[in-house]
Amino acid sequence: xxxxxxxEATVDELKHLFSERAEAGETTLLNLGPQHPSTHGVxxxxxxxxxxxxxxxxxxxxxxxxxxxxxxxxxxYLKALVMTDRMDYLNNMGxxxxxxxxxxxxxxxxxxxxxxxxxxxxxxxxxxxxxxxxLGTSGIDLNASSMLLYCFREREHILDMxxxxxxxxxxxxxxRPGGVWRDVPAGFVPAVKDFLAYMPAKLDxxxxxxxxxxxxxxxxxxxxxxxxxxxxxxxxTGGTLRGSGINYDVRRAMPYSGYANYDFDVxxxxxxDVYARYRVRMREFRxxxxxxxQAIGRLKPGPVMTEDRKVAPPPRSELSQSMEALxxxxxxxxxxxxxPDGEVYLATESPRGELGCYLVGDGGPKPRRVHFRxxxxxxxQALPHLGEGYFVADLVASxxxxxxVLGDIDR
Amino acid sequence: xxxxxxxxxxxxxxFPGAIQEVIEFRGETTVxxxxxxxxxxxxxxxxxxxxxxxxxxxxxxVDYWPAEPRFAISYLPYAMQRNARxxxxxxxxxxTPNAETVSTVWPSANWQEREAYDMMGIKFNGHPDMRRIxxxxxxxxxxxxxxxPLGYEEVQFSFNIEEIDKRKxxxxx
Numbered sequence: 052x053x054x055x056x057x058x059e060a061t062v063d064e065l066k067h068l069f070s071e072r073a074e075a076g077e078t079t080l081l082n083l084g085p086q087h088p089s090t091h092g093v094x095x096x097x098x099x100x101x102x103x104x105x106x107x108x109x110x111x112x113x114x115x116x117x118x119x120x121x122x123x124x125x126x127x128y129l130k131a132l133v134m135t136d137r138m139d140y141l142n143n144m145g146x147x148x149x150x151x152x153x154x155x156x157x158x159x160x161x162x163x164x165x166x167x168x169x170x171x172x173x174x175x176x177x178x179x180x181x182x183x184x185x186l187g188t189s190g191i192d193l194n195a196s197s198m199l200l201y202c203f204r205e206r207e208h209i210l211d212m213x214x215x216x217x218x219x220x221x222x223x224x225x226x227r228p229g230g231v232w233r234d235v236p237a238g239f240v241p242a243v244k245d246f247l248a249y250m251p252a253k254l255d256x257x258x259x260x261x262x263x264x265x266x267x268x269x270x271x272x273x274x275x276x277x278x279x280x281x282x283x284x285x286x287x288t289g290g291t292l293r294g295s296g297i298n299y300d301v302r303r304a305m306p307y308s309g310y311a312n313y314d315f316d317v318x319x320x321x322x323x324d325v326y327a328r329y330r331v332r333m334r335e336f337r338x339x340x341x342x343x344x345q346a347i348g349r350l351k352p353g354p355v356m357t358e359d360r361k362v363a364p365p366p367r368s369e370l371s372q373s374m375e376a377l378x379x380x381x382x383x384x385x386x387x388x389x390x391p392d393g394e395v396y397l398a399t400e401s402p403r404g405e406l407g408c409y410l411v412g413d414g415g416p417k418p419r420r421v422h423f424r425x426x427x428x429x430x431x432q433a434l435p436h437l438g439e440g441y442f443v444a445d446l447v448a449s450x451x452x453x454x455x456v457l458g459d460i461d462r
Numbered sequence: 463x464x465x466x467x468x469x470x471x472x473x474x475x476x477f478p479g480a481i482q483e484v485i486e487f488r489g490e491t492t493v494x495x496x497x498x499x500x501x502x503x504x505x506x507x508x509x510x511x512x513x514x515x516x517x518x519x520x521x522x523x524v525d526y527w528p529a530e531p532r533f534a535i536s537y538l539p540y541a542m543q544r545n546a547r548x549x550x551x552x553x554x555x556x557x558t559p560n561a562e563t564v565s566t567v568w569p570s571a572n573w574q575e576r577e578a579y580d581m582m583g584i585k586f587n588g589h590p591d592m593r594r595i596x597x598x599x600x601x602x603x604x605x606x607x608x609x610x611p612l613g614y615e616e617v618q619f620s621f622n623i624e625e626i627d628k629r630k631x632x633x634x635x
Contacts, residue, residue, distance in 0.1 A: 064599070067591075112595065113594075113595060113596035113597060113598070116597065118605060120606065121606055122612070125612055156488050157488070283516055283542070284568065284569045284570060285570050286518065286568070286569075286570025297542075299542060304545050305545070393487040393488065394487065394490075394492065394524075394536070394549070395487070395488050395490060396490065396520065396538060398519070405519065409520060409522050411524055419524065419526075420522070420525070422522035424519065424520040424538075428573065428574075429570055429573070429574075432569075432570065432572065461596060
């Protein structure tokens with residue numbers, strides 16, 4: 052009997068989220084998801100429908116919550132790195148980068164030039180790979196099924212390059228505190244150059260398929276309007292915000308890893324609709340290619356890991372000759388390095404928006420608190436506003452356009 | 463005078479005694495303020511045209527257990543036009559961790575406060591929808607507190623299987 056009482060209480064708690072017409076039985080309540088392909092993962096939407104029109108839309112999240120922030124508190128700074136890969140599973144390099152930059156700020160470590168350039172190349176390749184998944188999946192939502200096949204074909208090239216440098220296609224853990232894991236193999240730079248030559252023609256193909264396609268325009272223009280003021284108030288960032296004409300890109304506003312020295316544009320559109328967000332991301336592909344091209348030119352030989360032995364392990368060859376190296380090696384892999392009792396916040400531009408890491412040290416080798424300000428979490432808050440008043444099919448187009456990753460939301 | 467210095471001076475003159483501490487660390491400014499003035503300070507930060515903190519970039523709760531005051535909430539107001547952000551921090555007692563909601567000032571705080579409630583058990587007065595967000599609605603406890611165990615599975619052997627089984631929550635036959 053206690054079970055029944057608990058459930059009734061839960062329904063009462065939810066009543067205020069829906070209109071009074073729902074209680075009178077004039078409108079229909081419908082669950083969309085969590086196991087529905089158009090919700091891009093395990094997002095559950097509680098919809099109140101008047102016919103096919105969305106009256107209320109209440110997102111229910113947490114199905115992919117794995118307690119990453121809690122688990123990271125129980126691990127040393129270095130060992131917790133692998134967990135960041137698993138947050139936003141389309142932006143593994145970017146998550147590594149954000150976390151490592153926060154650690155480097157907290158313990159005050161300099162990163163060598165070559166490692167910074169490699170980080171930029173990886174982050175931008177990852178942005179292209181993530182945008183390809185966005186284009187493919189939101190294309191399939193809008194019945195452009197061939198997009199998924201094309202996009203995943205191109206993405207495979209990028210994942211192959213990641214496998215080349217880190218041994219893993221997705222969970223790379225390549226970017227480490229103080230630099231990157233190892234220098235890239237000889238085949239990496241030619242592979243990136245081949246990709247730079249290959250990709251622009253493919254982007255032209257996508258644009259030819261979609262940008263002026265009347266069916267695509269009919270599904271996206273004037274759908275899911277996100278006013279600039281509302282977008283700012285609700286905390287939207289990334290392509291979702293720039294589709295509403297607000298010029299905010301963390302790479303410009305608070306440059307990291309030497310982004311201040313690269314020449315690139317921040318694409319802006321003022322349509323505020325699904326189509327504007329599509330145009331922004333399509334242009335971001337080309338900007339990322341531009342940044343990678345410049346970065347490849349700046350790739351000079353040099354160390355890829357800091358010389359600070361408190362943070363980075365000594366080379367294997369030193370262990371048999373140097374007492375200090377042996378001690379550092381042992382200390383680093385058993386106890387880890389300690390960070391001061393302070394707090395830092397560091398943000399990077401993930402493919403979805405501002406990805407921030409709030410790191411609180413307690414003087415020991417484990418963090419007191421790791422918090423990730425994830426872009427999808429805040430962007431998804433805008434979804435009820437985007438969907439209400441439109442048809443269910445338009446709501447699906449809106450979900451695709453804010454480019455959410457549920458691993459990023461639930462952590 | 464940088465924008466953040468100007469902000470601190472404005473808070474000091476408008477709310478005397480509100481600022482308890484100003485910490486500089488790695489180029490970031492943390493301003494600790496009294497928790498009862500939080501919403502007033504935040505509203506001033508947003509509405510004052512000179513300050514213009516139009517975005518709340520982040521909100522996170524920290525648990526300092528077993529120290530007292532136990533909880534802290536870090537707000538990160540961001541003035542997008544001036545590209546300035548600083549950390550606003552309030553401390554809350556461990557027994558009654560209640561704070562006023564800032565979702566009336568910056569609507570983006572809505573879900574982040576729900577997350578702080580769900581994970582840390584901090585109640586936000588005046589919040590429009592104070593429900594759990596990540597954990598199931600019938601979950602007991604607040605998993606992100608320091609005194610909440612990480613939840614390793616106990617290894618069952620034939621000599622202790624019944625004892626462990628008794629403590630498990632699933633339905634018994």
